[in-house]
Amino acid sequence: xxxxxxxxxxxxxxxxxxxSSPSGSEEPAVEYLVKLMTKMGxxxxxxxxxxxxxxxKGKGVKILMVGHVDTVVGEIPVRESEGMLxxxxxxxxxGPLMAMIFAAARFVDRSDINITVIGAVEEESSSxxxxxxxSRYQPDYVIIGEPSGWEGICIGYKGHMQATYKVECPPxxxxxxxxxxxxxxxxxxxxxxxxxxxxTYFKTEPLFETLSVAPMDIRIERGTxxxxxxxxxxIRIPHNLSISELxxxxxxxxxxxxxxxxxxxxxxxVDKNNPLVRSLLKAIRSNNGIPKFKKKTGTSDMNILAxxxxxxxxxxxxxxxxxxxxxxxxxxxxxxxxxxxxxADAVDALVE
Numbered sequence: 001x002x003x004x005x006x007x008x009x010x011x012x013x014x015x016x017x018x019x020s021s022p023s024g025s026e027e028p029a030v031e032y033l034v035k036l037m038t039k040m041g042x043x044x045x046x047x048x049x050x051x052x053x054x055x056x057k058g059k060g061v062k063i064l065m066v067g068h069v070d071t072v073v074g075e076i077p078v079r080e081s082e083g084m085l086x087x088x089x090x091x092x093x094x095g096p097l098m099a100m101i102f103a104a105a106r107f108v109d110r111s112d113i114n115i116t117v118i119g120a121v122e123e124e125s126s127s128x129x130x131x132x133x134x135s136r137y138q139p140d141y142v143i144i145g146e147p148s149g150w151e152g153i154c155i156g157y158k159g160h161m162q163a164t165y166k167v168e169c170p171p172x173x174x175x176x177x178x179x180x181x182x183x184x185x186x187x188x189x190x191x192x193x194x195x196x197x198x199x200t201y202f203k204t205e206p207l208f209e210t211l212s213v214a215p216m217d218i219r220i221e222r223g224t225x226x227x228x229x230x231x232x233x234x235i236r237i238p239h240n241l242s243i244s245e246l247x248x249x250x251x252x253x254x255x256x257x258x259x260x261x262x263x264x265x266x267x268x269x270v271d272k273n274n275p276l277v278r279s280l281l282k283a284i285r286s287n288n289g290i291p292k293f294k295k296k297t298g299t300s301d302m303n304i305l306a307x308x309x310x311x312x313x314x315x316x317x318x319x320x321x322x323x324x325x326x327x328x329x330x331x332x333x334x335x336x337x338x339x340x341x342x343x344a345d346a347v348d349a350l351v352e
Contacts, residue, residue: 006105009340010085010333012036013098017087018078023070023124026050030069033119037101041108042117049132052119056104060112061351064137065104065343066130066301067097067145067317068123072325083333090331092324093123096145096317099336103343112351123301127265130301134308141276141312141350143343144302147319148294150287150339153280154315156295157303158208159237159267162216163250165189166230167257171222181227182220184256189215189231191253208295211246212236236297239267265303269295275350276312283345287338296321316343 016036021029030052037044037054044054052069071089078087089095097119104115116137120129148154165188169181179187196211216232237246243266251259272293284291302315318339323329 006040006102007036009098009102009337010080013090013095013331013333013336014078014080014085014087016094016098017085017089020075021070021089022073023122023126026070026121030119030121033069033101037105037117040101040105042101042104047132047136049128050121051129051132053116054101054104055116056108056110056114058107058111058114060110060114062138062140063113063115063143063347063350064133064139064141065100065115065117065143065145066133066305067100067117067119068093068121068129068301069097069119070121070124072124074325074327076327076329080333084330085333085336086328086330088329091147091319091321091329093146093317093319095319095331095336096147096339099318099339099343100143100145102340103347106344107347113347115347120301127301127304130304133305137309139309139311142305142309142314143276144300144305144313144315145317146300146302146315147317147321147324148315149292149320150318150335150342151284151289152292152294152316153277153284154294154296154302155272155277156208156239156269157267157299157315158239158297159243159303160263160265160299161233161235161237161243161246161261162263163233163235163259163261164230165233165254165257165259166228168226168228169256170225171227181229185218185229185231188253188257189213189233192233192235192250195249195253207297209238209240210236211238211241212297237267239269241267265299266307268303268306270306270313274312276314276346279346279349280314280316280342282349283342286345287342289338289342298324
């Protein structure tokens with residue numbers, strides 16, 4: 001595809017951002033992407049779980065680029081101002097996804113490269129789209145489309161655990177010294193906080209190295225014979241703490257009540273010494289950037305896909321991740337266009 005045949009990078013991003021696609025309701029945005037990728041010369045389709053998939057026709061080096069098309073809820077009026085595009089999903093993560101699509105389109109006529117771009121569904125909820133990929137592809141390299149800044153390369157994410165602590169206690173008079181159900185639940189939360197704070201590196205190492213917990217919700221049901229409290233916890237796991245060790249520590253703190261751990265994604269930290277990283281370093285520098293390695297305290301589909309394939313994997317994309325999920329979400333359009341060039345140059349460097 002020649003430069004003149006490629007659609008306008010900014011207009012297409014604006015169009016995609018204008019299509020509401022909260023997690024679980026991505027179909028209109030997925031259909032838009034399939035039509036766009038087909039127009040750009042990729043072989044495009046919607047796969048069995050609803051992902052938008054576009055591939056070049058080459059048979060050589062296999063590069064998988066995985067972004068996500070869904071967003072969190074909360075609409076933001078789409079507008080452009082002073083070189084910035086505002087709207088839900090501009091950063092997380094339609095901007096990074098569209099950058100990968102435009103980079104891949106530059107290779108539709110190359111026989112020595114096979115690039116597959118995936119707009120995955122439900123990353124913000126269940127990661128349904130990413131969880132279906134492991135058995136379908138055997139890539140040589142994987143790039144996850146998340147905001148790292150055009151000069152940034154993300155090599156690590158903390159792990160994520162969600163759990164519910166439940167306790168049932170008979171009602172007591174407010175003046176009685178015995179702890180009621182709410183106090184028991186709050187004491188468990190305090191004990192978990194103390195577990196996080198007792199890690200030897202808690203105050204001396206970066207946030208990426210710490211175990212942390214936050215309450216998500218609390219539900220209280222009062223009855224004549226018993227009161228029930230359910231406390232939902234969100235736990236972020238450092239890469240040097242095993243899931244089994246954490247589970248044992250959390251269960252050891254349970255005196256009264258029960259703990260149900262219902263969701264876990266392990267932490268990921270990848271080796272920087274591989275051809276994929278070197279190609280991105282070269283591409284960033286050749287575009288007058290200063291590369292920066294990043295580690296994030298959140299999670300992404302990289303946590304899942306790094307388990308599926310023993311191949312080089314990183315996260316890359318334009319945008320400031322501190323704007324994720326905020327009412328001010330926006331992307332610098334010049335940075336977005338720089339990221340397209342970096343991705344294309346990195347692919348070129350991989351097959352030199």
